[in-house]
Amino acid sequence: MTDKRVPLGGGKWFDPTSCSVWEQTKKPMTIAGFHSQRLYLTKRGAWLLHTWLPMMMDGGSYELIEATAAYAWLLDHGHVDAIPAETLDAGEV
Numbered sequence: 001m002t003d004k005r006v007p008l009g010g011g012k013w014f015d016p017t018s019c020s021v022w023e024q025t026k027k028p029m030t031i032a033g034f035h036s037q038r039l040y041l042t043k044r045g046a047w048l049l050h051t052w053l054p055m056m057m058d059g060g061s062y063e064l065i066e067a068t069a070a071y072a073w074l075l076d077h078g079h080v081d082a083i084p085a086e087t088l089d090a091g092e093v
Contacts, residue, residue, distance in 0.1 A: 004016065004017045004018075006062065008048075008062055008064070014040065014042050014046070014048060014062075015042075016040060018042070018043050019040040019041055019042050019043065019048075020040070020041040020082075021038060021039065021040050021041075022038070022039045022074060022077065022079045022082060023038055023077075024036060024037040024038065024039075024077050025077040025078050026076070026077060034053075034054070035051055035052065035053050035054075036051070036052055036053075036054055036060075037049060037050065037051050037052075037073075038050045039070060039073055039074065039077075041070070046064060047064065047065045047066070047067060047069070047070035048062050048063065048064060048065070049062070049063045049065050049069075049070075049073065050062050051063070071083050071087055
């Protein structure tokens with residue numbers, strides 16, 4: 001069996017195969033070029049933003065983010081259906 005764990009540092013890890021995942025719909029430009037992003041929600045409720053530069057081929061970085069930042073990212077990338085209705089109704093995004 002292959003280990004699917006992705007290390008996050010500090011002894012923390014996650015398994016991307018057991019997460020909900022959303023792809024970005026916009027490609028932000030940085031000095032180094034276009035970067036790609038993917039948002040994960042782990043089975044324990046942690047939000048992780050994976051950012052990488054496709055031309056660098058280094059795997060990128062993972063950042064733990066708060067739910068409000070995740071909801072804003074989801075909204076910005078057209079994944080409104082992934083945001084709880086009570087959050088949208090309350091205008092918390």
